[in-house]
Amino acid sequence: MTDLSVCVYCGARAGTDPAWMATAEATGRAIGDNGWRLVYGAGDVGLMGAVARAAQSAGADTFGVIPQHLLAMEVGKRDLARFVVTETMHERKKVMLMNADAIVVLPGGAGSLDEFFEALTWRQLGLHAKPIFLLDVNGFWAPLQALLEHVVDTGFASRGLVDSVQSCTSVEDLTAALRRVASADSRAPE
Structure with a gap:
């Protein structure tokens, strides 16, 4: 399998549904089992920490990026293959996106939404x-997907906005989609 770098955005909390933690762990294992690299927010708490620990246990290369002011709050996970401390949240998002081939969004709060919308906006603007x-576990992202449809339906974005976001309802579906990305990347000219 090619070296695919998967950026995962997700909550620094566990949330109320145990399925979200199980999904975070399964996502981390899938990244490691496929020989991919995890790029994430470098926290060791909530879903974020679960993804990283599972990826590490499965042998994944791990790349964490955290702003200085969150080191204590998110308990910066320092046993990663690569650990970068930035000055700002914006720098964190930029470094994460620049070092990824694909973006995966698990359940999370305002920070995960911020990361998602910045990546989506940059894609809409042609920056990547x-x-x-x-990863729409138990319908978590259904309201967001409805909002994106509403934005398109009311004329504030083209259909391309919605089309650039793919929804997966299981880690197995996500893994298959990421394998297609890895396969396409391996055929791309250098």
């Missing part, structure tokens, strides 16, 4: 063409 996947 990386695939964006919503």
Whole structure:
């Protein structure tokens, strides 16, 4: 399998549904089992920490990016293969996106939404063409997907906005989609 770098955005909390934690762990394992690299927010709490620990246990290369002011709050996970401390949240998002081939969004709060919308906006503006996947466990992202449809239906964005976001309802579906990305990347000219 090619070296695919998967950026995962997700909550620094566990949330109320145990399925979200199980999904975070399964996502991390899938990244490691496929020989891919995890790029994420470097926290060791909530879904974020679960993804990283599972990826590490499965042998994944791990790349964490955290702003200085969150080191204590998100308990910066320092046993990663690469650990970068930035000055600002904006720098964190930029470094994460620049070092990824695909973006995966698990359940999360305002920070995850901020990361998602910045990646989506940059894609809409043509700053990148990386695939964006919503891992829609138990319908968590259904309201967001409805909002994106509403934005298009009311004329504030083209259909391309919605089309650039792919929804997966299981880690197995996500893994298959990421394998297609890895396969396409391996055929791309250098």
